[in-house]
Amino acid sequence: MEILSIHTDVFNRALKEQDYAALEELYASDYMLVRPDGSVLSKQEVLQDLRSGGLRFHSIELGQTEVRMYGSTAVLTAESQAVSSRHGMESRSHSRLIAVYVQQAQSIKLVHFQSTSLG
Numbered sequence: 001m002e003i004l005s006i007h008t009d010v011f012n013r014a015l016k017e018q019d020y021a022a023l024e025e026l027y028a029s030d031y032m033l034v035r036p037d038g039s040v041l042s043k044q045e046v047l048q049d050l051r052s053g054g055l056r057f058h059s060i061e062l063g064q065t066e067v068r069m070y071g072s073t074a075v076l077t078a079e080s081q082a083v084s085s086r087h088g089m090e091s092r093s094h095s096r097l098i099a100v101y102v103q104q105a106q107s108i109k110l111v112h113f114q115s116t117s118l119g
Contacts, residue, residue, distance in 0.1 A: 003067045003074040015057040028109035036117040054087040072103035094118045
């Protein structure tokens with residue numbers, strides 16, 4: 001599993017290009033997003049927020065990436081700097097993220113994503 005390329009070429013690209021079909025395919029059915037404020041969203045809630053919530057990612061840069069493998073599970077930890085906007089209001093974020101990917105049948109699914117703000 002080349003998790004880092006899946007994360008950057010599929011996940012981050014889909015966020016920046018608003019490719020919701022690619023995200024829907026990548027997210028596991030029980031996908032969970034934990035935001036920096038501690039709120040939790042399901043796969044459908046995340047997709048709904050992206051589609052109707054006016055959230056747009058302009059850039060996402062990763063650093064200090066580390067991928068650890070545990071059988072068919074991969075844990076990606078990284079530092080992220082992102083520029084996004086919601087309803088036209090731009091914001092910049094600097095965070096540490098953890099993304100958990102699992103091999104399911106012939107595909108790799110993102111099952112969990114959590115980020116903590118670094119200020």
